[in-house]
Amino acid sequence: MQRLILSKKNHIVLISAILMAIAFISNLGFKNEALAIWSLVIASILGVAPIAIQAYQALKVKVVSIDVLVTIAVIGALLIRNFEESAIVTFLFLFGAFLEKRTLNKTRLAIKELTKMAPESAFKQMENGEFEEVEVDEVDVGDILLVKTGAKVPVDGTVLSGEGYINEASITGEAVPVGKTKDAGVFAGTILENGTLQIIADRVGEDTTFGRIIELIEEAQDSKSETERFIDRFSKYYTPTVLMLAIMVWLFSRDIELAITILVLGCPGALVIGVPVSNVAGIGNGARHGILLKGSEVIGDFSNVDTFVFDKTGTLTTGNPTVAEKEIYADNGDEIFTYLASVENESDHPLAKAVLEYIKITKLYPVEQTDVVKGGGIIAQVNGHSVAVGNVTLMERENVQFSEKTRTDLIRLEKNGNSLVLVAIDNELKLLMGIRDQIRQGVKENLQKLKKLGAKNLVVLSGDNQGTVDLVAYELGLTEAHGHMLPGDKSAYIEELKAKGHIVAFVGDGVNDSPSLALAHIGIAMGSGTDVAIETSNVVLMNSDFSRLPHALGLAKAIVNNMRQNIVIAVGVVLILLASVFFSEWMNMSIGMLVHEASILIVILNGMRLLQYK
Amino acid sequence: MQKATIQLETLICPSCGQKIENATKSLNGVEKESVKVMFNASKVKFDFDAEKISVEEVEKAITALGYEVIKSQVKVK
Numbered sequence: 204m205q206r207l208i209l210s211k212k213n214h215i216v217l218i219s220a221i222l223m224a225i226a227f228i229s230n231l232g233f234k235n236e237a238l239a240i241w242s243l244v245i246a247s248i249l250g251v252a253p254i255a256i257q258a259y260q261a262l263k264v265k266v267v268s269i270d271v272l273v274t275i276a277v278i279g280a281l282l283i284r285n286f287e288e289s290a291i292v293t294f295l296f297l298f299g300a301f302l303e304k305r306t307l308n309k310t311r312l313a314i315k316e317l318t319k320m321a322p323e324s325a326f327k328q329m330e331n332g333e334f335e336e337v338e339v340d341e342v343d344v345g346d347i348l349l350v351k352t353g354a355k356v357p358v359d360g361t362v363l364s365g366e367g368y369i370n371e372a373s374i375t376g377e378a379v380p381v382g383k384t385k386d387a388g389v390f391a392g393t394i395l396e397n398g399t400l401q402i403i404a405d406r407v408g409e410d411t412t413f414g415r416i417i418e419l420i421e422e423a424q425d426s427k428s429e430t431e432r433f434i435d436r437f438s439k440y441y442t443p444t445v446l447m448l449a450i451m452v453w454l455f456s457r458d459i460e461l462a463i464t465i466l467v468l469g470c471p472g473a474l475v476i477g478v479p480v481s482n483v484a485g486i487g488n489g490a491r492h493g494i495l496l497k498g499s500e501v502i503g504d505f506s507n508v509d510t511f512v513f514d515k516t517g518t519l520t521t522g523n524p525t526v527a528e529k530e531i532y533a534d535n536g537d538e539i540f541t542y543l544a545s546v547e548n549e550s551d552h553p554l555a556k557a558v559l560e561y562i563k564i565t566k567l568y569p570v571e572q573t574d575v576v577k578g579g580g581i582i583a584q585v586n587g588h589s590v591a592v593g594n595v596t597l598m599e600r601e602n603v604q605f606s607e608k609t610r611t612d613l614i615r616l617e618k619n620g621n622s623l624v625l626v627a628i629d630n631e632l633k634l635l636m637g638i639r640d641q642i643r644q645g646v647k648e649n650l651q652k653l654k655k656l657g658a659k660n661l662v663v664l665s666g667d668n669q670g671t672v673d674l675v676a677y678e679l680g681l682t683e684a685h686g687h688m689l690p691g692d693k694s695a696y697i698e699e700l701k702a703k704g705h706i707v708a709f710v711g712d713g714v715n716d717s718p719s720l721a722l723a724h725i726g727i728a729m730g731s732g733t734d735v736a737i738e739t740s741n742v743v744l745m746n747s748d749f750s751r752l753p754h755a756l757g758l759a760k761a762i763v764n765n766m767r768q769n770i771v772i773a774v775g776v777v778l779i780l781l782a783s784v785f786f787s788e789w790m791n792m793s794i795g796m797l798v799h800e801a802s803i804l805i806v807i808l809n810g811m812r813l814l815q816y817k
Numbered sequence: 818m819q820k821a822t823i824q825l826e827t828l829i830c831p832s833c834g835q836k837i838e839n840a841t842k843s844l845n846g847v848e849k850e851s852v853k854v855m856f857n858a859s860k861v862k863f864d865f866d867a868e869k870i871s872v873e874e875v876e877k878a879i880t881a882l883g884y885e886v887i888k889s890q891v892k893v894k
Contacts, residue, residue, distance in 0.1 A: 206880075206883065209883045256883065257883060260836065260881070260882045260883055261832070261836050264836055264839035264840045264843065264882070265839060266832065266835050266836050266839055268830075268832040268835070268836065269830065269832060270832075300829060300830075303829050303830075304827060304829045307827065307829055308827060311827075311857055314857075314858075340890070421855065421857075421858045421860070422855070424855075424857040424858060425855040425856055425857050425858055438832075439835070442832075472830070475830075475832070476830070479856055479857060482857070483857040
């Protein structure tokens with residue numbers, strides 16, 4: 204019976220509305236008072252039933268909930284034969300709850316979408332060797348699974364056989380499919396775009412990287428800040444206090460009407476719901492944009508950050524040396540590149556890799572003999588020519604002559620922070636290339652945005668030499684740059700900044716800077732789904748796109764503002780309502796309930812604005 | 818000791834959370850300190866002693882409060 208009534212809440216709302224309309228019309232149009240009263244009485248009793256059931260259940264577990272207040276108020280109104288008010292109050296309360304559920308679901312949608320991406324089934328190899336579809340919960344570590352084209356990888360595992368391309372966007376934010384063959388690692392929640400794989404399960408369920416991410420987000424949306432814990436404690440005593448107050452008023456004034464009005468007005472709805480709503484909508488917005496904010500405490504601290512410390516390699520720069528500049532001292536450029544590619548193809552030097560990637564070889568000449576000159580480069584015999592590829596020292600050793608223009612080129616390229624690769628054919632300089640770890644696209648603009656959002660100090664720390672780091676800092680407009688930093692030095696430096704009273708965020712790729720990530724007020728791991736980074740940092744940017752960083756900071760600030768607005772709205776409404784009970788004529792139970800429900804919807808709608816934040 | 822996660826219908830009032838928390842804590846065999854009601858995720862997480870109580874009994878207690886249980890998961894700790 205109880206469950207039946209509770210499950211029919213929506214119908215009850217509808218019937219109440221119809222009954223009230225009948226009462227209204229019959230009273231006005233037909234002057235039929237009896238019909239009006241009976242309609243209102245039925246509406247009240249129907250409406251109060253589910254509320255009373257919830258109130259009873261709450262009292263059973265020793266909680267004085269809003270339902271208790273409303274139930275007493277409605278019974279009171281019925282006793283003093285104020286049927287109009289009792290009907291309107293129950294209707295508004297139920298209808299409000301209906302709207303709240305709809306809107307709250309919207310605020311939670313972003314995170315729901317994410318959790319829906321979790322794999323649900325898997326093809327598991329059974330004892331007879333056949334693959335059968337099972338629930339993902341039934342997969343254990345060590346099971347052999349089959350992943351078909353278009354399917355989600357169900358667990359974190361290793362490829363045993365087969366090959367295919369996997370879209371790992373759910374883990375790395377990178378939408379370009381990654382090729383996988385035997386022994387490659389695959390992640391739960393990623394999608395096999397083509398091919399077929401047999402994998403062995405290494406980690407399942409909540410232990411997978413994707414499972415951890417989901418759990419962290421779910422916990423984040425329900426994590427509580429100091430303010431929230433205060434509000435919770437407050438509301439625990441607040442409702443009983445309102446009840447006591449109403450009883451006192453009744454005892455002293457013998458005015459039931461006033462007492463029950465206070466009960467309705469005292470409902471704490473907007474206050475308890477305002478902050479969690481901002482939280483969930485904000486974290487949802489982040490999740491949609493590949494930003495994982497670990498809870499409201501983190502959001503609060505993040506919004507106050509005044510100093511950003513960046514790791515250089517892989518964060519501000521791409522982390523791979525590439526050809527940035529070149530000067531050709533010959534007419535037959537293509538021919539020179541072919542010679543260069545032929546020689547570099549023999550080498551496994553990191554700069555050689557950068558050169559080959561740049562040239563994108565179309566043809567190669569056979570290389571007859573290669574001599575590696577330590578600390579200099581390579582000298583090779585190709586097509587009867589002597590080709591020297593290496594640095595300035597090698598060229599000087601080979602007596603290659605530099606023209607005036609070459610000398611200025613050399614100085615310029617070096618000043619720009621390049622490693623130099625020179626190419627001489629038969630002791631004549633043909634080509635000069637500058638190779639460096641280039642600054643990632645869009646970093647400069649996004650750092651400007653951080654400044655606009657209120658970041659005062661932008662610092663780069665790196666293990667590279669001071670000159671290289673200074674160049675990066677100059678190019679990007681950073682406020683400080685420190686080179687020759689070992690991981691230990693970096694964390695010591697962050698400690699120092701904290702001691703000076705700065706609120707520090709550290710941004711790194713999480714590969715070797717986890718101590719700094721953990722030590723900073725806010726550790727921001729960028730562009731990686733590595734477990735360590737996800738565990739030790741406070742904010743994870745799934746996508747390596749640098750524009751996520753100002754978005755994350757702006758979002759944190761917007762969430763904090765939104766929470767403040769909601770607290771002001773909620774407290775303001777209660778104060779105004781209580782004041783008007785005592786000092787005005789027009790306040791009654793129905794208006795009180797209307798304002799109360801409206802304020803709840805306003806804070807929810809206000810929180811929903813965060814979903815749109817860009 | 819086992820660890821359970823119960824997924825509930827969408828919770829809309831934070832005081833529902835308090836009701837569920839109190840109800841779950843009051844059951845014999847449920848580790849009181851471990852009970853966590855997640856309002857936004859609409860989940861209850863807790864540790865319990867499988868010899869004293871089963872998940873079904875906890876589910877029943879929550880359903881009796883008027884909240885629908887969607888699914889539950891148990892993991893041996």
